[in-house]
Amino acid sequence: MSGVEPPDHVIGLKRFEQYIFRTQPEGVRSGPGDLDLTVYSLRKWLRGKAGRPELIEKYGFDTKFAMHMVRLGVQGVELLETGRITLPVPEPWLGWLRDLRQGKKTREEALEAAESLEHRLDELVRGASPLPEEPDAGWADAWLVRAYLRAWKMP
Known part of the structure; x- marks a missing residue:
């Protein structure tokens, strides 16, 4: 889509x-x-009418919004491919995102990256992801209980 x-x-x-x-x-x-x-x-953003006026004035678009748009796609792909999200975002995407945020990438490059990531996300959601179809709710519940007990300093 x-x-x-x-x-x-x-x-x-x-x-x-x-x-x-x-x-x-x-x-x-x-x-x-x-x-x-x-x-x-995205229409307002594409027209440059939404977002941070100082960034729009300087770069012609809201580079912070664009960086977050692409970052979310990168992290979504990583999550669906590996079951994890690495923080901070690893290279080469970290440098690419910094360049975008600093206006060293164009709005068109941001939109192309987002579109490519969106297509990959669509593939992963439609069955290419190696993740199980259902989460391990029992494991997650047990982990949550252990985390609370640690926080409460109970054995």
């Missing part, structure tokens, strides 16, 4: 704040191969 709102919103026939796409009806839990997607309006 595209990262820009649907055509009837773009041309102004409908007001747009966010767009939600689900392969399952509302209220039905998503399963393997299902897609839950929320698209927030």
